[in-house]
Amino acid sequence: MADEDEFRDWYAQGGGPYLLVLSGMAVLAGILAVSLVQPWGRVFPRWVPLVSGRKVPRRTLFHTAFTVSAFLVLYTAWAAWQLAHEFNDDGIFSPWIVVYGIPQFLVWAIGLFLAAWSYRARTV
Template identity: 70%
Template sequence: MLRIRPPPRWVVRAAYASALSATVGFIPLHAVWALGVPLWADKVKFREWYAVGGGPYLFVLSGLALLTGILALSLVRPWGLMFPSWTPFLAGWRVPRRTLAATAFTVSAFLLLYTIWAAAQTIKDFNDDGIFSPWTAVYGIPQFLVWGIGLAIAAHSYRRRTSPGH
């Protein structure tokens, strides 16, 4: 039996905020676009972009968002320490802590770098004509910050709580 102290309440909140940002914040709008609805987009440019694979791309992104939401929760829930009974072949095995923490830190870094890129792209799109309204970034950039920072906080806590000697 693993004896790991639980995460502080504020870390749990950060992880849940990250998971909600990934799922409730990201997926609905991207699912609308994935289904071909040009909401807050230039209709002509959207149709061209969609025709060359925009839909499948957005479905994949939404799936990855769901996985990162699960990742964030795994850092503060018991199933981030020991695989639960319903997981085939892995039930009862200890979750590889370094792999889980490294994955979370990597995803968090990617999200935060993407946020910087999106902010720069938004400035460009206010001066040009992009596919999507630059106002979607007003919604998206804070969401990505919550997602990435919350994930980093949860990963840092997880790494400290699960490291040998703690």
């Protein structure tokens, strides 16, 4: 939760692109996780132009998932470090972000890594 007025100022001073990248990472991690466990993670669906019915490049998929997972771990470590060293009471985010925000990225990173590892083992 954030203070509405302080959030507007933070957003106007560059917080918008940060939130866009953060949301994009979450969407990419979600799509990757689902593609690693669904049939369309092995063969492109028919609605995908130019590659419909072709095999999904196995290495590309799991390398991308491992890379995004590693990036999420790095982001989690960076965010935790930022909160530990620079947190103050007049910041825009609630102190509860440590409890509900940071762990979510760690769960995504671990889950994506495990899904990629499983996909790699199943598609040998």
